[in-house]
Amino acid sequence: MKKLLIRKSSPLKGIIEVSGSKNSALPIMAASLLLNDKCLLKNIPNLADVNSMINLLESLGAKINKKKSYITINCSNLKNHKAEYNLVKKMRASILVLGPLLSRNQNAIVSLPGGCAIGTRPINYHLYGLKKLGAKISIKDGYVIAKAPNGLRGNTIELPRVSVGATENLLLASILAKGKTVIKNAAKEPEVQDLCNFLNMMGANIKGIGKKNIIIKGVKKLKSVKYSIIPDRIEAGTFIVGALITKGKLRINNIIIEHLQTPLKVLKKMGAKIKIQKNYIIVDGKNSKLVSSKIKTKPYPGFPTDLQAQFMCLFSLIKGKSYIEESVFENRFMHVSELNRLGAKIFVKNQNCKIEGVEKLIGAQIMASDLRASVSLVLAGLVANGETQIDRIYHLDRGYEKIENKLNPCGANIKRID
Ligand code: UD1
Numbered sequence: 001m002k003k004l005l006i007r008k009s010s011p012l013k014g015i016i017e018v019s020g021s022k023n024s025a026l027p028i029m030a031a032s033l034l035l036n037d038k039c040l041l042k043n044i045p046n047l048a049d050v051n052s053m054i055n056l057l058e059s060l061g062a063k064i065n066k067k068k069s070y071i072t073i074n075c076s077n078l079k080n081h082k083a084e085y086n087l088v089k090k091m092r093a094s095i096l097v098l099g100p101l102l103s104r105n106q107n108a109i110v111s112l113p114g115g116c117a118i119g120t121r122p123i124n125y126h127l128y129g130l131k132k133l134g135a136k137i138s139i140k141d142g143y144v145i146a147k148a149p150n151g152l153r154g155n156t157i158e159l160p161r162v163s164v165g166a167t168e169n170l171l172l173a174s175i176l177a178k179g180k181t182v183i184k185n186a187a188k189e190p191e192v193q194d195l196c197n198f199l200n201m202m203g204a205n206i207k208g209i210g211k212k213n214i215i216i217k218g219v220k221k222l223k224s225v226k227y228s229i230i231p232d233r234i235e236a237g238t239f240i241v242g243a244l245i246t247k248g249k250l251r252i253n254n255i256i257i258e259h260l261q262t263p264l265k266v267l268k269k270m271g272a273k274i275k276i277q278k279n280y281i282i283v284d285g286k287n288s289k290l291v292s293s294k295i296k297t298k299p300y301p302g303f304p305t306d307l308q309a310q311f312m313c314l315f316s317l318i319k320g321k322s323y324i325e326e327s328v329f330e331n332r333f334m335h336v337s338e339l340n341r342l343g344a345k346i347f348v349k350n351q352n353c354k355i356e357g358v359e360k361l362i363g364a365q366i367m368a369s370d371l372r373a374s375v376s377l378v379l380a381g382l383v384a385n386g387e388t389q390i391d392r393i394y395h396l397d398r399g400y401e402k403i404e405n406k407l408n409p410c411g412a413n414i415k416r417i418d
Pocket of ligand 1 (some may be wrong): 026092093116121123124125126127161162163164165166191305306328329330368
């Protein structure tokens with residue numbers, strides 16, 4: 001298994017490019033199952049999760065051509081409607097093929113994705129919504145078996161809680177359904193908006209994008225398009241923290257500023273010197289005198305849970321007490337014990353954390369537990385005295401495009417070892 005060996009880095013300096021969004025790429029790739037033709041997707045990040053989605057779509061009969069910065073997907077000849085466990089288990093987002101497969105084939109069998117380190121993560125809202133659209137659903141031998149012999153029919157679905165994945169699955173199921181679907185209490189995340197924009201470009205009729213209620217009028221057919229995925233706001237946020245924590249100066253390119261409005265507001269209030277331009281920002285960590293803070297993760301436009309671990313690492317090195325409340329996932333503090341091994345002072349009680357700032361962290365051997373947790377450990381490794389070794393970095397590779405290739409040219413000292 002690969003590990004990362006990180007030595008204390010000099011302040012990060014230079015220019016960094018943000019890749020395409022993983023959480024946009026995955027549902028958009030799943031959406032190609034609705035199209036009886038070829039589509040071309042640009043700005044696709046080169047990640048383990050994207051490869052998992054490629055393998056899954058190919059197992060269903062898609063023809064995929066992957067180049068450096070774009071892929072073409074042709075789903076005109078699907079041969080299979082079963083998503084096998086060995087492919088689904090690698091990535092929870094695989095469940096997003098359920099809606100489009102069912103819509104296209106009137107039949108879909110998709111393995112249950114199971115739990116993961118950050119919580120039980122059930123799919124009950126996905127299934128509740130699909131039933132409202134007329135699907136008959138049963139669970140057998142760890143698989144969801146969904147049938148809609150007369151096709152899906154539009155309906156009003158009120159989600160009990162905001163869910164990104166359920167909103168996306170139901171959008172995908174309703175595009176070609178007969179009549180009107182209203183998804184109430186829908187997720188407003190930029191990645192959900194990106195999926196809607198892609199679908200509308202293909203000829204779907206979606207209104208209320210980025211609003212609480214999304215309205216979909218079923219259409220008969222979609223058409224082939226070229227589409228460019230939005231930049232990854234979480235990767236961008238991670239680099240912002242990187243510049244601040246190392247007291248460096250980074251220009252971070254390829255950003256949609258609006259997508260980062262809440263984290264940027266928090267950082268400005270803390271005293272971060274950040275110059276915002278049209279599609280890039282310059283973070284001046286050296287001249288930022290940061291004070292402690294308090295955040296609560298919430299669905300968009302609230303503070304993203306996917307940046308919680310990175311901010312916790314930053315808070316660990318700021319004088320005074322900072323507080324984090326995690327309200328999206330029930331078990332997303334796995335990084336706490338590892339950060340504490342490096343000398344951080346973080347105390348967890350249920351969904352809340354108190355972080356007492358320390359003067360320095362000290363390198364040690366630590367373990368990545370999930371995707372975002374692992375990048376917070378990389379950030380910690382950049383500033384910890386001595387050497388930090390991070391095991392189980394396959395979690396990191398699921399969501400970050402060879403992070404050392406982006407950070408090392410800016411002054412980091414990260415090595416990948418066996
Ligand atoms: C997506 C993102 C993930 C991000 C999360 C929240 C992708 C591939 N992943 O995950 O990076 O952290 O949104 O922004 O886009 N829930 C249920 N039942 C359901 C569905 C969800 O109880 O049927 C719960 C979850 O356990 C969680 C909460 O609702 O506590 C929100 O989860 P959800 O928004 O669905 O997250 P994902 O789509 O899995």
